Amino acid sequence: MQIFEQNSMREGACQFALAALEQVDSIVDLDNGSEVEDLPETTAMIKGRLWANVFKYSLDLKNFRDAYCAIISNPDDDSKYVCLRRFIIVLCELGETKKVICNGEIPFTGLVEKVEQELFWKAERSDLSSKPNLYKVLYSFEAYRNNWRKAAGCMYRYFVRLSREGEAGGGRQLTHVLQEKLHALSTAINSLQLVEPSCAWLDSICEADDQISPSKKPRNLLMENSAFGTDSELSTLQFCVDIEILEKEYTLTEALYMLSTVNSKSKFSESYSIEALTDILVNENLYDLAFTIVLKFWKESGMKRELERVFAAIAQQCCPNRVGNSGRNLTDTQQLLLLPSSEDDGWDGNSKTIAVAHQVQGSCQWETLELYLDKYKDLHPRLPVIVAETLLYTDPEIELPLWLIQMFKTTKGGNRMISWGMSGKEADPAALFRLYTNYGRHTEAASLLVEYLDSFASSRPMDVLHRKKMSAAWFPYTTVERFWCQLEEMQGFGHSADQCDRLKKLLHGALMNHLQQVVVDSEDILSSVGGGQGAESQSS
Structure with missing residues (x-):
C-alpha cells in the first residue's frame, strides 16, 4: 500500500487493502472460533487497520459513500470513531456537508449520536464566520430526522455564541450579526413549535459555557428586566428557555437590528434598560416595535404605565413649540395653511423649504398619534387623557385636534355621551373639562x-x-x-x-x-x- 501511495495510486492502494481483507479470513480459522497464535495482533485490530486504510484512500478519492461503508464495516470501535471524526472534518473542509450529511444520502446507521457529538464539538470550537456554518449543518442534520427539539437547541446555541462573540466589529459587522441572530431565533422558535408543548423548552446553559470566563458571558436583558418579577422566575429562566422567552429575545434583537439600520446619533448599548430602548425606538419613529416591546414585556398595570409613557413621548413630538425645540418657530399662518407650490411666489427658497418640512413632519406626527391612539385606547381607556394632558402641558397655546376631543365625547360605538351629563369612562367629557380648567x-x-x-x-x-x-x-x-x-x-x-x-x-x-x-x-x-x-x- 505504501508503494501505491508513493506513486499517487490511491485507487490501487484501496484495492490492495480490500484484497488484504479477503485474505484475513483464510488465515484465521473462523469456523472453530480460534485464531492463529503466530499473529501479533487480534483479528479485529488487523481488520480495523485495513478498513481504516480503505476509508483513507476512498476519502482521498472523494468516494464518500465507499468511505462511509468502510467506517461501518470497521470492527474496531476506536478506529471506527477516529475515522468518523476524520470523515466529518474533511467533509466540512471540502464544503460537502450539505450534500452528504444533511440530505440523508448517508444514513449513519448506529452512528447518529456520534455524528451529533462530533458536529457539535467542532461547531463549538469553530469560528463563527467559517464556511459552512456548522451550527446550521447540525440543524439541517437534526431537521432531516425530525429531531426538532435538538434542531432548535443548535440554533439557540448559535444565537448565544453570536451574542457573546459577534458584536465586536463595526456598524456593518453589527448589522450582519443581528441579522444572523434574528435568523437563529426565528429558526429555533419555528422548530420548537413543532414539538409537543410539554417538551418545547431548551437548556439555556451549555456545558461549553463552563470553560468561559464569567466576565465574558453574554448579558441577558431578559433576565435582568423587572418584568419577570420574582427571583424564582429568574432562577428558572437560567435553566429553561421556552418559546415565550425566545419570542422576547427575537423582539429585542429585531429592535436592535432596526436601530442599526437607521442613521441615529444615539445608539443603543447593553448598559441601557428595556425602557431606554423603548424611548430610543420612539425617538427614531419605530413605533410598531416600541409597542411590540411594551405588549411583550409588561402586563396589566405595568403595560398601562408603559403605554402612557410611550404615548406621552409621541404626543410631545407633535408640539412644535415644546421646550428644547431647536427648529425655527413658524407663525400661526405658516403652521396652519398650505404653502404656495409655485416657484414665482414671494417666499424665500430656504424659508419655504424649512416651512414645508416642518408642516409635513407635523402632519405625519398627528396622523401617527391618531392611528396608534385609536388602536390602543381599548387596552387602556385613559390614554386620551394622557395625550391631551401632555399636549396642554408641553405647549400651553396648542389647540387640541378635533379627533382627540371627539374621543372624550363619544363612546366606543361612536355615540355621543351628551344626554346623561358628562360622566363616562376614564376619558369622558368631565375629564376633558378638568384638563381645560387645570391648564387655564x-x-x-x-x-x-x-x-x-x-x-x-x-x-x-x-x-x-x-x-x-x-x-x-x-x-x-x-x-x-x-x-x-x-x-x-x-x-x-x-x-x-x-x-x-x-x-x-x-x-x-x-x-x-x-x-x-x-x-x-x-x-x-x-x-x-x-x-x-x-x-x-x-x-x-
Whole structure:
C-alpha cells in the first residue's frame, strides 16, 4: 500500500487493502472460533487497520459513500470513531456537508449520536464566520430526522455564541450579526413549535459555557428586566428557555437590528434598560416595535404605565413649540395653511423649504398619534387623557385636534355621551373639562360645559323619563366651582377682565337654566310619587 501511495495510486492502494481483507479470513480459522497464535495482533485490530486504510484512500478519492461503508464495516470501535471524526472534518473542509450529511444520502446507521457529538464539538470550537456554518449543518442534520427539539437547541446555541462573540466589529459587522441572530431565533422558535408543548423548552446553559470566563458571558436583558418579577422566575429562566422567552429575545434583537439600520446619533448599548430602548425606538419613529416591546414585556398595570409613557413621548413630538425645540418657530399662518407650490411666489427658497418640512413632519406626527391612539385606547381607556394632558402641558397655546376631543365625547360605538351629563369612562367629557380648567383654557372649558348643559336640557322626548330618574345624570360640580373661582380670581387681578366677565355671564346663565331644569324634574318626580300613593290609598 505504501508503494501505491508513493506513486499517487490511491485507487490501487484501496484495492490492495480490500484484497488484504479477503485474505484475513483464510488465515484465521473462523469456523472453530480460534485464531492463529503466530499473529501479533487480534483479528479485529488487523481488520480495523485495513478498513481504516480503505476509508483513507476512498476519502482521498472523494468516494464518500465507499468511505462511509468502510467506517461501518470497521470492527474496531476506536478506529471506527477516529475515522468518523476524520470523515466529518474533511467533509466540512471540502464544503460537502450539505450534500452528504444533511440530505440523508448517508444514513449513519448506529452512528447518529456520534455524528451529533462530533458536529457539535467542532461547531463549538469553530469560528463563527467559517464556511459552512456548522451550527446550521447540525440543524439541517437534526431537521432531516425530525429531531426538532435538538434542531432548535443548535440554533439557540448559535444565537448565544453570536451574542457573546459577534458584536465586536463595526456598524456593518453589527448589522450582519443581528441579522444572523434574528435568523437563529426565528429558526429555533419555528422548530420548537413543532414539538409537543410539554417538551418545547431548551437548556439555556451549555456545558461549553463552563470553560468561559464569567466576565465574558453574554448579558441577558431578559433576565435582568423587572418584568419577570420574582427571583424564582429568574432562577428558572437560567435553566429553561421556552418559546415565550425566545419570542422576547427575537423582539429585542429585531429592535436592535432596526436601530442599526437607521442613521441615529444615539445608539443603543447593553448598559441601557428595556425602557431606554423603548424611548430610543420612539425617538427614531419605530413605533410598531416600541409597542411590540411594551405588549411583550409588561402586563396589566405595568403595560398601562408603559403605554402612557410611550404615548406621552409621541404626543410631545407633535408640539412644535415644546421646550428644547431647536427648529425655527413658524407663525400661526405658516403652521396652519398650505404653502404656495409655485416657484414665482414671494417666499424665500430656504424659508419655504424649512416651512414645508416642518408642516409635513407635523402632519405625519398627528396622523401617527391618531392611528396608534385609536388602536390602543381599548387596552387602556385613559390614554386620551394622557395625550391631551401632555399636549396642554408641553405647549400651553396648542389647540387640541378635533379627533382627540371627539374621543372624550363619544363612546366606543361612536355615540355621543351628551344626554346623561358628562360622566363616562376614564376619558369622558368631565375629564376633558378638568384638563381645560387645570391648564387655564377657560374659553374651551366654558364652551364644553355649556354644550353639555344645553344638551341635557334639550333631551329628546323619549329620553325625558330617563333624565328624571334619580342619579340619571352627573356633572363635575366641584370642578365647575373651581373654574368659577379661577374666573373671579383673574378678574380680581385685572387679567382679561372683559373675557372673564363674559365667560361668567355665559356660565351663570347656563347653570341657572340647568338648576331650574333640575328643580322641575324633581317636582315632577315628587308629584308622580305622591299621585301614586294617593291612588293606592283610595283603592285600599
